[in-house]
Amino acid sequence: MKQIAILGFGVVGSGTAEVLTENQKLIAERCGEAVNIKYILDLRDFPDHPLGDRIVHDINIILNDPEVVLVAEMMGGSHPAYEFTLSALKAGKSVVTSNKEVVANFGAELLVLAREHHVSYLFEASVGGGIPIIRPLQTDLASNEILAVSGILNGTTNFILTKMKKEGADFAEVLKIAQAKGYAEANPAADVEGIDAARKIVILAALSFGVLLDPNKIPTEGITGITAEHTTVADKLGCAVKLIGHTERIDGKVYAAVSPYLVPAANPISHVDDVFNGILVDANMLGRALFYGAGAGKLPTASAVVADIIDILSHKAEERRLPQWKIAEDGDIADPELYVCRRCYVIEGCARCAEKAKKAFDTEECIFINDSQFAVVSAPMTAKSADQALASTGLDAKFCMPILD
C-alpha cells in the first residue's frame, strides 16, 4: 500500500480523492499496489465526509511521516503552497500539483530541489486542466524542436467570448451570466484580465524553450475591452475572437504574451468553444497538433493530478524525467516589439481610403463592415511597422487586433 497526502480539500483536492476512490481498482493495478490517502491537510474540518478522519491541520504531521511518499498539493495561491512544496521535497516526498501559480513562479527552483532529493515534481494539471499537454510536450514531442505554442488556456474567458459571439452581447452583460452559472468568480480579475492564462503560457514556454519567464512581466491583455463590435468584425472576416496565450522564439530569445486574437476558421483552435480549452503546438517535424478538452472542473483536473500520481508511483524517480528550467535573465527575453503577425485594423473611411490602407498594409484583404467602415488585414509585420503603415495613410483606426494564423 502506497501512502499519500492531499494538501487542500477544495474543488480539485476533493475531486482527486473522488478519482482515487472511484477508479481505485484500475489505479491499484497501474501502480502495482493500492494507493491510500493517509492525510488531508486543510484549515477546515469535514466531519461528515467519508474521508473526514484523514483531516489534519498541521503540515508537520505529513512531513514527519516516513510512510507518506507523495504529496498532492491543490491549495491554490502561492503561499503557503510554495513553502509546503519546498518542505515536502526536502523531506524526500514527491509532489504533484495543479497549482499554476506556484509552478509559474517557483517551478525552476522546485525542479532543482526535486532532482537533488531524487524525487519527482509533476504538474500536468497546472495547464489545460485534464487535457494531456505537459507530458506529451516532454515525451511524444521529444523528437521535435517546438516552434510555437498557442492556447486557449482559460475556460471562463472562452465561455464569455463564445457567448458574446452567439448572442452579439457585450462583455459586462455576459460576465454576469458567467458569474451566475459559477463559471466566473465573484472577483473575476485573474481570469478576465489574462493573469491565469499568463501563468499557463509561461509554463508552456518553459517546457518548450527551457526558460522560465516571470508571469507578472509578460505582455498581458485580457478581454474586458472586447465589445459586440469586435465579435461582429471577427464574424465578417470568418474569424472568432479568442483569448490566446502565445509563445515562440524570436531571434533565439523567448517571447510569451497573452492577448485577444482574431482566429481564422482554418485554424482548428477557432472551433474550441464554451468552457473548453485547446492548445496548438507547432513542432518542426510533427507540424501542428491540437490538444482539446475540459480545461478546468473538478474531475477533469483531478484526473490529471491522479495521472501524475500513477506516473510517480509506478516508476522509480529518474533524474532525466524532470525538465531543467533556467530562470529568465534579460538576455533570454525577446523584445515584444519584434513579434510579427498579421493584424486587423478597423477604419472609418471610403473606398478610396480602403485602397490607400491596402497599399500601406501590403495586402489585398480588406472588407467593408458597413457603408463607412472597413477592416483591413495587414501582411505579417510588427506592431510598430503596422502602426507606421497606418500613420502613413493619415487614417485613424477604431481598433486593431492581431491574427492567429
Add this chain to the structure above:
Amino acid sequence: MKQIAILGFGVVGSGTAEVLTENQKLIAERCGEAVNIKYILDLRDFPDHPLGDRIVHDINIILNDPEVVLVAEMMGGSHPAYEFTLSALKAGKSVVTSNKEVVANFGAELLVLAREHHVSYLFEASVGGGIPIIRPLQTDLASNEILAVSGILNGTTNFILTKMKKEGADFAEVLKIAQAKGYAEANPAADVEGIDAARKIVILAALSFGVLLDPNKIPTEGITGITAEHTTVADKLGCAVKLIGHTERIDGKVYAAVSPYLVPAANPISHVDDVFNGILVDANMLGRALFYGAGAGKLPTASAVVADIIDILSHKAEERRLPQWKIAEDGDIADPELYVCRRCYVIEGCARCAEKAKKAFDTEECIFINDSQFAVVSAPMTAKSADQALASTGLDAKFCMPILD
C-alpha cells in the same frame, strides 16, 4: 553512442533518418548520448544517399550485432515485418514501429515476447501518424476508465470526404483528384474500404479495454458508397460525413467497428478536415478530449517513431510500461447488434409520412431535404430496433447513417 537499425527505407524509414539527423543535438540531449543509425535494412541500394553506406540486405547482420540495442521497423505489411520483429525481440533488442498491420494482428504476442526478453515494443506511430495518442492513453489517461474512443483515423478518406463536401462532388470524381495529388494510392482499397481504419481502431480498443480484436473481423464499411446526396443531407442537418473508427464497451464486452457517420457540428471531431486525423476519447473522469494533427506523412509519422526511440533509450526497460493484451475470444466480443446510437433515415414522403416517422423513431428531429424527401433522426437505438421502427411506418428509406454524438 547508442546504435540503432532501421528496417525499411521507404517514406517513414527515410523520414525517421531525417528526423534523427535534423534534430540530432536535442535528441542526444534527451537520450543522454548520441543516437547512431548503424544499419538500414532494405532490398534496394541507395548509393547516392548520405546514409547509403549503412544499407544491408540481410537481417542477420543486425540481429547478430550486440551493439544494436533498438530496431525501428517501418517496412509495412505483415511479412516479413512480423518475423523480423519477433527475431529482434528474441535477440534482446527493443523494437519501435509505425506498422499498424503488425501491431493490430500480432501485438498481443509481441508485447508478451518483449516483456519476456526485458525489452520494449512501442508503436506510437501506428495510429494517428504524428499525433500523440498511444502514450497519452497509457499515461495521461491512466487515472481514467476509458468509455469510448472515436476517431478519424485515415487521412486519405478524410481528404476525399472534405472535398466532396466542399465541392458537392461524388466519391469517384474526388478519388481521382486524391490519387493525382498523391493522397491516395493507385490501389486505394485499404483506405477507402476502411481496412486501414479498422487496424487502427483495433489498436485503440486494445489500449482502452485490454482485448485485441481481429481487425479482419470487425464490422467495416468504407466510403465508396458515399455520394453527393449524403453530403447534402449532412449539410442540411448541420453535420459532416466522416469515416469513423469507434470502440466502446457493451455489456462488459468490446465493440469496435468502422463506418461512415454523420457528425454534428457540436462534436469537435466534425471540424477535423482535409488529410488531418482527430481522435476523441471519452473517459470517466476527464470527460472528452480530442487529439488532432497530421495523421500521416513522412516527417509527422517519423516524429512519433523517434519519440518512441527517445523514450526507450532514455529509460530502462520496465515491464510495467508495456500493456498486456488478451487475444479476443468469442466471449470478449460484443454483439454488433447491441450497438446503440441515433440514426438518420432519409425517406421519400409527405408531411404526414414525416409525422408517422417521427412517432416511430421517438423523435422530434425531422427536416425536409426537398419537397418530397425528409431526413428523420431517431432516438438512440440499435440498428434492428430502428429498422423495425421504419418497417412499422410502411415507408422505404433511401439510405440510413449512424450519428456520432
